[in-house]
Amino acid sequence: MVENDVITSADQISEEEGKALVYLARRSIEEYLNSGKIIDLTEIPYENWKKKGASFVTLENRYTGQLRGCIGSIIPVRLLYQDVIRNAIAAATEDPRFLSVIPEELSDIRVKVSVLSYPEPLEFRDPQDLINKIKPFKDGLIIRYGNYQGTFLPDVWEQIPDKQLFLSNLCVKAGMPSDCWLKYPIKVYKYRTKTFSE
Template sequence: MHSTEPRIGRNAEQTYEDPQRASLIETASRSIAHGLEHGSPLTVEPDDYPEPLREPRATFVTLHIARDLRGCIGVLEPRRPLVVDVAQNAFAAAFEDPRFPRLRKQEFGRLAIQISVLSPAEPIDFQSETELLNRIRPGRDGLILRAGRHRGTFLPSVWEQIPDPTEFLEHLKRKAGLPFGYWSADIEILRYTTESFGSTSV
């Protein structure tokens, strides 16, 4: 039997009640199913949901099949109601992540969906890379890197694969299109936390 029981991510602080989490997971699943049938995300009416799900929040939706990444799309700044953001990002993770082909119908039943709701990002004050590394909180911080036209972010869940702060930062540089070992006084780093929860499969 497929489970849609909300599960708390390792770094999560529970703000949303379990029924609200379950509603968001269901919305993400329905939006992907709608995309398979109609080629567009599910249209969500925020007034049909409780107030906490109507507030503007930034989210990422991550998809896995048998623990292999199958898509991950999100935004870093709140610009639409939480439930709408989840519906849009779930569709985008399934069909618009450039790293993967569009999701196929035969894959849908094997999807595991994880939703990460982001806190507002805050800049980290530092004068050197060593000082920055000392201020990063492994396992808790999601990081946003900005350097000129280069941009990149890692969710806190990435610490599970890259637990060392130095390696974490170096891989984030690479994701942003910068070489390993790059450093400049113009680098900006912001941090955020997430409340993460999901389903084992749809």
Template structure:
């Protein structure tokens, strides 16, 4: 089970941009939740009335879980290039999801058909890498792209390449996530 404090961190990061942040003792927080100091790769996804409103994350751990969630929440809310910065009036319609990623593992495969058999729908997030192009889909994307073939085709397009690129055997990595989400207004403040 994933701790709701992760959502509280994301909410605090967003509120800080509106000068509505509340003060809390970070050292006490780390004493109560020591896992927040451990490096982790996370994604923060924002939805506005069930539609994507921002999603930014890290594929590999490079800072503490606290710092990664804090920075990714700010980036998802205010710096996702697909969206304008989040406004304060939108907060009542926002749902926050925090995903903590496992270490990505490269998938060994012979060809596209073999790759299709090595992907577990609903469970695997995938990373696509080829010749400087990269893209990822969290496992949550399976809700919209239900078949492995369609999932992989869209993943290559997200990276900026045609699905025909699979003939050139790009690197594909898989990972799992633990995720938690809640409506912005229902998330309590950090203590």
């Protein structure tokens, strides 16, 4: 990994860049829903957008706060601005939990973009050690076992502030039993996010 070419810390993204990413995400969704086209930028306004970056795009009902779609990348695989475009369209049209967003809904939807730091392995001896090392409301977590993998953004702590419940729900999200973190030799990675919202 060449540091200069990858967003390694979410703090690299300024407020101005983040707000522009949110605007880009909304424009991408509008264009795709109305014309079926994926937009691309002829000029890239920020240097950080030209680096590989991992992002999540979350859509919520702006009145109730209810989730309407959320898709993202955990590892940087494409340029940050391209990742946001792709995940914005996917959050609106490919989240298996929801029907595709329709253009008439867009005025009721709030768009949020989270930029992720590069995930780091979380070393732990046993389940209690894992519990002790997790920082609620700060750490996003990835758990992995064989072909199973799941992640929760740090935002999820607001719904599930209990560490044990957080891990149990994450196991289920990854397609495993809720006690996988107690019984399986799982790998855990942590990351931080910086979230920008309309």
